[in-house]
Amino acid sequence: MSKRKLLLAANWKMNPAPAAAMVNAHGDRSLNPYHPHADIDVVVLPTFVDLQRCMDAGLIIGAQYGHPETVGAHTGDVSMAMLKKLGCRYVLCGHSERRANHGETDEDVAAQAIAALENGLHPVICIGETLEEREKGHEKTVVKKQLKHLPLESDVTIAYEPVWAIGTGKTATPKQAQEMHAYIRSLLPDDRRESLRILYGGSMKAENAEELLKQPDIDGGLIGGASLKPEEFGRMIEIAENLHG
Numbered sequence: 001m002s003k004r005k006l007l008l009a010a011n012w013k014m015n016p017a018p019a020a021a022m023v024n025a026h027g028d029r030s031l032n033p034y035h036p037h038a039d040i041d042v043v044v045l046p047t048f049v050d051l052q053r054c055m056d057a058g059l060i061i062g063a064q065y066g067h068p069e070t071v072g073a074h075t076g077d078v079s080m081a082m083l084k085k086l087g088c089r090y091v092l093c094g095h096s097e098r099r100a101n102h103g104e105t106d107e108d109v110a111a112q113a114i115a116a117l118e119n120g121l122h123p124v125i126c127i128g129e130t131l132e133e134r135e136k137g138h139e140k141t142v143v144k145k146q147l148k149h150l151p152l153e154s155d156v157t158i159a160y161e162p163v164w165a166i167g168t169g170k171t172a173t174p175k176q177a178q179e180m181h182a183y184i185r186s187l188l189p190d191d192r193r194e195s196l197r198i199l200y201g202g203s204m205k206a207e208n209a210e211e212l213l214k215q216p217d218i219d220g221g222l223i224g225g226a227s228l229k230p231e232e233f234g235r236m237i238e239i240a241e242n243l244h245g
């Protein structure tokens, strides 16, 4: 089991925030499973338009993307500085959907992570191989390259998300995930190796959360589809708390 405090991050992608998340529960988790917990970290990553409402409901919020420049001619973008000013604590960098749909390169992702840190945001940086890369046996080479430009000496979180497991219902087995997490950890700077959190992402749900979260190098989850279902997300939080509470 991980020695680090677990983090469960709910990535709602371009979906409306679940109504249950908007209830200001004043600490009553039966009313709102997304609210902050003592023994584990829980963060929600809504669309930009729902950030303020989630914050008003007492949730810890992060954005799904932030532009590295502070201001300027970038139509449609929102800067890390603006996200910080709004009250965001976290920001996703380099989710595979952004890499695929917006052409974000490893260098772009590194620039986002650095800008996030400079603006006082905690970057959750996504890495992971495609199905084709795994079938060729290239998964370790791919993540090694993705890690190369990242500010790993700083306070960041890595999310290992095999692209073939995202939104597909196919989860990496706990053994496959643990092997990749241990490999990623072996590449971290000496003084960050034991403290940096590495989340797993890819069709994580209540049904498979326990086995994944029991692995020594899995420090939480970046959860898409299952995080939109309040009851299921609540069960995942309970599993994490039971393991680490």
Ligand code: PEP
Binding pocket: 011, 013, 095, 161, 165, 166, 167, 168, 169, 201, 202, 203, 204, 222, 223, 224, 225, 226
């Ligand atoms: C994700 O959005 O990062 C993700 C892992 O999605 P899902 O849990 O739906 O596979």
